[in-house]
Amino acid sequence: METDLIIVREYCQKSHVDPSFIVSLEEDGLIDIREVDGERYLLESQLRDLERFVRWHEDLSVNIEGIGVIHELMGRLHEMQHELDQLRREVRVFRSNHFGYWEE
Known part of the structure; x- marks a missing residue:
């Protein structure tokens, strides 16, 4: 079996979810479940989001919606x-090209 898959049943047991x-x-499209030979799997790449969702739900009582x-x-x-960081870089380049220095 691929190493980037986590059995849902085992995750739920170990995490008490x-x-x-x-x-x-x-069902709400927040995670993707794969089914292989009747067993349901989570993608390891989704684990960070899943754990965040579980914390929001359990610690903050946030519903699925x-x-x-x-x-x-x-x-x-x-x-x-990301866009703001890109714009800041562009402004730095513009100022350095037009004014010869960058003042902060």
């Missing part, structure tokens, strides 16, 4: 931060 929570995340909204907003925030 209700399997129905995992199913709800999948709220998790989806927060996840989307955090993605947008990340994109905006």
Whole structure:
């Protein structure tokens, strides 16, 4: 079996997560479950997001819909931060090309 797959049943047992929570995340498109020979698997690459979703749900009592909204907003925030960083680099280049130095 591929090493980048985690058995959902085992993850739920070890993490004390209700399997129905995992199913709800999948139904809302927040995670992707693969089925191989009747066994359901999580992609290892999704583990970080899954653990974040579990914390939001258990520690903050955020429902599945709220998790989806927060996840989307955090993605947008990340994109905006990346764009801001890019614009800052471009301004530095512009100033250094036009003024010969950069003042901060």
